[in-house]
Every structure is written in C-alpha cells, then in structure tokens.
Amino acid sequence: MKDKKEKKEKVKKTVNEKRLVIKLVMCITYLIVITILSVCTYKLYNEETNLVPWDKVDSTKEYTYIKVSKMSEKFAYYEETNIGIHFVIQKEDTGQWHTYLIGINEDEYNKYKDIIDYTYDRIKEEPEPITVYGYPVVISQELKEMSIKNLKNFVPAENEIVITDDNYETYLTNSYLDTTQSHIDELSPALFVTVLLLVTVILLLIATIFNKDRIVDELNKKIERDIRSQKKLINNKNYSK
Numbered sequence: 001m002k003d004k005k006e007k008k009e010k011v012k013k014t015v016n017e018k019r020l021v022i023k024l025v026m027c028i029t030y031l032i033v034i035t036i037l038s039v040c041t042y043k044l045y046n047e048e049t050n051l052v053p054w055d056k057v058d059s060t061k062e063y064t065y066i067k068v069s070k071m072s073e074k075f076a077y078y079e080e081t082n083i084g085i086h087f088v089i090q091k092e093d094t095g096q097w098h099t100y101l102i103g104i105n106e107d108e109y110n111k112y113k114d115i116i117d118y119t120y121d122r123i124k125e126e127p128e129p130i131t132v133y134g135y136p137v138v139i140s141q142e143l144k145e146m147s148i149k150n151l152k153n154f155v156p157a158e159n160e161i162v163i164t165d166d167n168y169e170t171y172l173t174n175s176y177l178d179t180t181q182s183h184i185d186e187l188s189p190a191l192f193v194t195v196l197l198l199v200t201v202i203l204l205l206i207a208t209i210f211n212k213d214r215i216v217d218e219l220n221k222k223i224e225r226d227i228r229s230q231k232k233l234i235n236n237k238n239y240s241k
Helices: 002-049 106-119 141-153 168-172 189-209 214-240
Strands: 064-068 076-078 083-091 097-105 130-138 175-178
Touching: 002 189, 064 083, 064 097, 064 175, 076 141, 083 106, 083 141, 097 106, 097 130, 097 168, 106 130, 141 168
Parallel strands: 097 175
Antiparallel strands: 064 130, 076 083, 083 097, 130 175
16 A cells, blocks of 8 residues: 555656646746747837838828928918918938928917027027927828918028929928827737737736646646556556566
8 A cells, every 4th residue: 555655646746747847848938939929019019109200201101200490380271170381491410401391280379489480580599499290191282382382482592492393292292291190009900919919928827827727737637648558558567577
C-alpha cells in the first residue's frame, strides 16, 4: 500500500511539474504576443490620430493644421453654416510664406481679430501666430473665382503673383481648411481587430495565471494520459518478465 501511495504521489508531482512548465511556457507566449499586439495598436492609433501639416495633406479625411501669421477679412461667406472664408499666410522658419484659405465660424471672429488687425496695419504690435486645425474641403468653382478676384486685395503688390484658373492649385491648393470640423476619432477595421486580439490574449493570460485556461487543462490532461499509458506499459513489461 505504501509503495502504491508513493507511486501515486510521484505521478501527481510529475503531473503538477509538467502543468507548471506548460503554464510558464503559455504565459511567456502570451506576454510576447501581448507585446507585439501592443506595439501594433500603438502604431495604428498614431497613424490615425497623427496630425498632418497642410502642405502634406493627400486626403480630405486627414486631420491637418495651418499656423496663421496673417489673415484677411472674409471674402466669401456661407450663411447657412455661418462659415467665412479668409486668406491666411503661414510664415516658415526660413522666412518664406505661403497663402492658403481657411473657413472659420464667424462667431469666433474675435479669436482672430488681433491677427487680422495687424495684417491691415490697424495695430503695430505683432500678435503670436495661431495654429488652426480641421479637415480639408475641396473648393467649388465659384469659390475659386472669388478667391482669384480678391487675392490682390490681400497680398501686397510687390509680392503679388498673377493667379489664374490654370495655376490656382499650384499656389493656393484645391481646398480650404475648415476649422469648424472637430477631430473625428474613427476606429479602423485593422485597429479594431488588433485591439480585440490584444484584449483576448490578455484575458487568456489572466485565465492561465489563475488556472482557468482550457488550453493548459487540455494539455495537462493529455500529459496525465500519456504518463498513465507509459506507466501501464512499463508494468505490463515487468509482469511479462
């Protein structure tokens, strides 16, 4: 009886040791997968929320910005949305400047008043540039014609470039920055799947730590069956002898 009990305890100890090894291997595997998925999630999230400078924009779905150093009074107005279209100048660190179009909610005019007043020499002290954010909106032919007509009232004569319908997009781009559109957080299919997989693997890791992982249970049962089979085979061989 004692030998039988010792053998059972030995088998149980072997099974527990095997189970511990399986748990350790599974935990390490899960941690590696979690690390990889976390990096992927971080990169995908950054790609979706990353701000794109206005001169690098390729799509109307990209959230972008312009740093406004000077700004005109509105030269076009959409009454139904209360959006005014203004010329703005973005001054680069190199000293170069670029003229763009932005649309603002005219109720926020006071936010830009100092820059507008400085642009028209109404005040002498230069205000700090304002960075405006939003999404590109492709301009209509009517707005294009209005901006060509009104640009000469904004750009100094010595810097004026003759803008026509043919070269318009070269100098002013084919869109205006709509600052009334706030950032849209969209969960792309790739990001959604990655987050779902990450959560699933984290849950599997927790289940493994607390001995609730079916994968470990199944492997453990298989090991127990293999040990019993080997033991039985050894006993049969000994009995035959």
